[in-house]
Amino acid sequence: MPDPPPLAPALRRALVEVVGPDHLLTDPAVTAGHAIDWTGRFRGATPGVIRPGSVDEVAAVIGVCAAEGVAVVAQGGNTGLVGGSVPLAGEVVLTTARLTTIAEVDADAGRLTAGAGATIAAVHAAAVSAGWAYGVDWAARDTATVGGSVATNAGGLRVVRHGSTRAQLLGVEAVLGTGAVLRDLGRLEKDATGYDLSGLLCGSEGTLGVVTAARLRLVPDPPERATAALGFASFAAAVVAVGQMRRTLPGLEAAEAYRAAEAELVAGHLGRAPALRPPPPVTVVVECAGTGDQIETLGAAVAALDGVLGAVVADEGPRRTALWRHREALTEAVATLGPHHKLDVSLPADALAAFAEEVPARVTEAAPGARTWLFGHLGDGNLHVNVTGVAPDDQAVDDAVLGLVLARHGSISAEHGVGTAKRRWVARQRGDVTVAAMRAVKTALDPAGILNPHVLFGDGD
Incomplete structure (x- = not known):
């Protein structure tokens, strides 16, 4: 512009x-x-x-x-x-770059208050220093902030065990569109005094208020961890295996999937061999945490699975980090190919595999020169459909992917928010009555309409 x-x-x-x-x-x-x-x-x-x-x-x-x-x-x-x-x-x-204070770390209750500009990595460090952990984590932890995570209800790698940001949120401090300050940091684990305004602001993408601080729930920090990279012949086989591990492995914290194409892309980007050689059609990185020998626990769970083409298991820090590096570097590897469309979607478990198999063909139909890169959080049904080789303002690919998502009863946004990229689709998923209710809330908290007015369901849709 x-x-x-x-x-x-x-x-x-x-x-x-x-x-x-x-x-x-x-x-x-x-x-x-x-x-x-x-x-x-x-x-x-x-x-x-x-x-x-x-x-x-x-x-x-x-x-x-x-x-x-x-x-x-x-x-x-x-x-x-x-x-x-x-x-x-x-x-x-x-x-919010100057609002970085982390205070009121309550080691007994397992909670802390963090400024909106504090990074997720800083929250992790503060939690660990108090003998706890923070349940939300993703690759951008060193840069992404608490305020942004609340604004988008960010999820990340460990939603399968701990839930998204809203599940960790005990309260917020925020400035509404009128300039009034909402002070809701004193809420307790059990508090039934009216509307959960902190929960309302979580996921509102800065349209209702500017979050300045958040009170966050911490989780136990298990002493032992084990990580494995598992190979499967298809997304369908991987989905079945992850479902079985969710039922039988109480300490399961993450289940992340990517295909052979993504394995080769990130291996080239990192200059390191893939986690499994040769890369299977689908690689799933799983991690469990708890007390006792987690290698034994995870090994037993893997041995009970059908269809595992290969496995690498690690409990030592450097080996676990190496397995995670291949998954966490996928977004930066795709970014080396130029500006791309990143469509963060979620699907019901019974539709996930079919969607993963079908979406590359839908993208090719919409844009024959495009390339699809697919990976995501298999444990909670959230896939990231990344498309390269199309112009930034080309809506055909977005329409093809999001149309398929809604046809399979999924959500057009799982953890990145709607932003401006998907606002044309909000009413198609949520319906006119829901959107009208959201607009009414927006008007109540931001009567002048000045807060991020062009996202979510902004004017000009």
Whole structure:
């Protein structure tokens, strides 16, 4: 998009008064990195990036913008993949980069409070130092932030055991579109006093409020772990095997799948041999954790499976890390092929294998020069359909994939959010009544409509 007009002098003065001159960035060379998403598919422009250092400063910034009718996009680590946190319509960017404090680590109760700008890796470190673990984890942990994870209800690698971000969320502090501060950090494990507003903000993609802090539930940190890479002849065989492990392996924490094509791509990217050689049609990385000998526990579970073409099992840190590296590097390996469409979907268990087998052909029909890269979280039915070789604004591939998802009673977004990439599809999945209810909530909490107005079900659909 063309560069937006500069901030009006009065608006600029008001924002500087709140955050100081060093924390209002307007140089295009500095702000450019805030106007493109991680995939390179979504590119916008912004007249300014605002860096508040406290919840009170966030509230004052939102109050100024609401009074002036200036749209705001909140941004954390900018690791989003669906155009949900970039200023595609010339909005100002409010970054949570300075809200990084992790406090109130309660080692007895297993909970902590983290600023929206704290990274997921920092939360993990704080949890471990208190004798616990944090149940949400994914490859972008060193950059992705707590606020972004709450905004998208992020899932990641361990949803099969711990659930997504909403399952870890005890409360939030957030600034609503009016500039009012919602202080909901004191909630308890059991609290039945009315609406769960923290749960409502989780997954709202910055359209209802700017999350400034979150109270997070921690989980036990098992002393022993074992990881395995298993080979299967098809997604159907892999789905059956993972279902069996979910029933018989209580310590199962992750079950991640990718195909031979992805195994070869990431092996070339890393300069390392695939986890299984030669790569089977489908590789599944599983991990279990608990007390006692997890190699023995996982080995027994694997031995009881049908259709395993090959297996590598590890409990030592470096060997486990090597197996995980092949899975976690898949997104960055695909990114080396250029801007791509990343379609994060989920399917019922009984439709997952058929979808995985059919979707590459659907993509080829829509765009004969395209290439499909498929991997994801098999334990919770979430697959990432990555498509390269098509223009960023080409909707034909998206329509083909998402149409197939809905035909198989799945969801168009599992953990990345709707953003701008999928907003045309929200009403098709959720229905007009649900969307009208969501719009009513949006109007109640953001009456001026300034918070991320072009995502989820934004104007212009």
